[in-house]
Amino acid sequence: MFSIIRAPFFAISLSLLSAAAYGVPGTIAFTGARIIDGTEMPAIENGVLISIDGRITSVGPAASVTIPDDAEIVDLQGKTIIPGLINTHGHVGQVLGLESGHYDRGNVLRQLALYARYGITMVNSLGDDEYEGFQIRNDLNPYSLNYSRLMVAGPVLAPATIEQAVRAVNGVADQNADFIKIRVDDNLGRTAKMPSEIYQTIADESQERGIPLAVHAYNLEDAKATLAAGADFIAHSVRDQEVDQEFIDALIDNQVCYTPTLTREVSTFVYESEPEFFSDPFFTQEVDAEIMTTLRSPERQTRVRNSETAQHYKNHALPMAMRNLKTLADAGVNVVMGTDSGPAARFQGYFEHLEMRMMVDAGMSPLEVIRSATSVAAQCLGLEELGTLEEGKWADIVVLDRNPLDDIDNTKSLSDVWIAGNRVPRN
Numbered sequence: 306m307f308s309i310i311r312a313p314f315f316a317i318s319l320s321l322l323s324a325a326a327y328g329v330p331g332t333i334a335f336t337g338a339r340i341i342d343g344t345e346m347p348a349i350e351n352g353v354l355i356s357i358d359g360r361i362t363s364v365g366p367a368a369s370v371t372i373p374d375d376a377e378i379v380d381l382q383g384k385t386i387i388p389g390l391i392n393t394h395g396h397v398g399q400v401l402g403l404e405s406g407h408y409d410r411g412n413v414l415r416q417l418a419l420y421a422r423y424g425i426t427m428v429n430s431l432g433d434d435e436y437e438g439f440q441i442r443n444d445l446n447p448y449s450l451n452y453s454r455l456m457v458a459g460p461v462l463a464p465a466t467i468e469q470a471v472r473a474v475n476g477v478a479d480q481n482a483d484f485i486k487i488r489v490d491d492n493l494g495r496t497a498k499m500p501s502e503i504y505q506t507i508a509d510e511s512q513e514r515g516i517p518l519a520v521h522a523y524n525l526e527d528a529k530a531t532l533a534a535g536a537d538f539i540a541h542s543v544r545d546q547e548v549d550q551e552f553i554d555a556l557i558d559n560q561v562c563y564t565p566t567l568t569r570e571v572s573t574f575v576y577e578s579e580p581e582f583f584s585d586p587f588f589t590q591e592v593d594a595e596i597m598t599t600l601r602s603p604e605r606q607t608r609v610r611n612s613e614t615a616q617h618y619k620n621h622a623l624p625m626a627m628r629n630l631k632t633l634a635d636a637g638v639n640v641v642m643g644t645d646s647g648p649a650a651r652f653q654g655y656f657e658h659l660e661m662r663m664m665v666d667a668g669m670s671p672l673e674v675i676r677s678a679t680s681v682a683a684q685c686l687g688l689e690e691l692g693t694l695e696e697g698k699w700a701d702i703v704v705l706d707r708n709p710l711d712d713i714d715n716t717k718s719l720s721d722v723w724i725a726g727n728r729v730p731r732n
């Protein structure tokens with residue numbers, strides 16, 4: 306289906322040229338599936354979705370969609386499709402095995418492919434992005450995508466002075482970073498916290514340059530203060546105390562999204578013993594046995610068990626994060642799926658599915674969680690062409706054997722992933 310006949314469908318000649326150069330995906334009719342389109346509409350049973358050159362041109366019940374004569378038919382009878390999943394807080398390229406400091410083009414691409422095989426078709430990398438990551442982001446070609454789309458933030462900014470803050474923001478802004486990322490956290494009292502005049506300067510400069518500011522915070526007080534300073538995205542759960550109405554109002558009034566990253570907390574303590582997911586084929590199929598062996602070592606497990614911080618995250622931070630998630634979701638805050646996966650032992654791809662499970666455990670419905678990882682996430686990241694299975698959007702599609710509305714764990718019954726009409730190769 307790499308027919309040149311499809312070329313006239315492109316509105317602008319530039320697209321036509323790249324399409325011809327890379328081989329366009331052609332016309333595909335996905336038939337027979339239950340379609341959960343990422344909006345609040347009920348699922349379409351026995352739906353048809355038409356993708357032409359990577360874009361959705363038509364979607365609806367079988368009776369209402371005409372299948373073009375030249376379409377390649379992908380029969381999905383009995384299956385369910387959802388939009389490609391969006392991780393609003395991930396990281397790429399630094400870790401190899403369990404060791405950081407391996408950033409290069411190959412490692413970024415390898416990890417984006419891993420995300421894609423798990424159905425994560427867009428990753429917002431919130432920090433530690435280097436030159437190659439920006440290049441990959443810049444060069445993304447939708448007509449040949451077989452790895453996850455990428456957004457980058459550059460380094461996490463930690464300037465010591467106002468002057469450095471101005472320079473740092475402008476430095477990453479000049480590279481067209483998608484986000485500015487900062488941390489306002491003293492790591493349970495072990496490090497210095499960024500002073501308010503520094504983050505206020507960063508917020509002002511980011512706004513001046515038109516780049517959204519993502520804030521890592523731990524305390525309610527810091528989350529509120531950075532919102533007041535102009536933060537655009539809250540990159541972790543509030544974990545020290547219950548959120549209050551003032552915080553809810555600030556999030557809603559400023560249309561700021563909040564990502565819980567529950568699995569970030571899990572990663573701090575779960576290796577104190579053998580994690581349940583070590584026996585999940587959906588996990589083991591993509592993870593080196595050697596990594597699991599290292600994480601299983603009794604010395605390592607003892608260290609985690611005896612770590613005061615790990616136990617604090619387990620017994621205080623995570624339960625508080627889950628309570629706050631329920632409160633914020635019920636209050637109508639835009640909660641979006643994000644994991645902080647990418648650092649060692651925060652497994653890219655798998656942790657996003659674990660995160661969605663935990664969001665349901667915290668009290669969100671499976672549909673709310675799917676929307677938090679698709680349409681709401683896209684809206685929060687300003688991605689108008691992603692997040693739903695609607696006419697005009699990119700055909701980023703996750704095919705599932707079972708219905709995730711029945712059980713969110715069914716997102717793991719993943720049989721195929723498509724990005725812009727390209728089928729992502731299986732491992």
Ligand SMILES: [Zn+2]
Pocket residue numbers: 394395396431432645
């Ligand atoms: Zn992070």
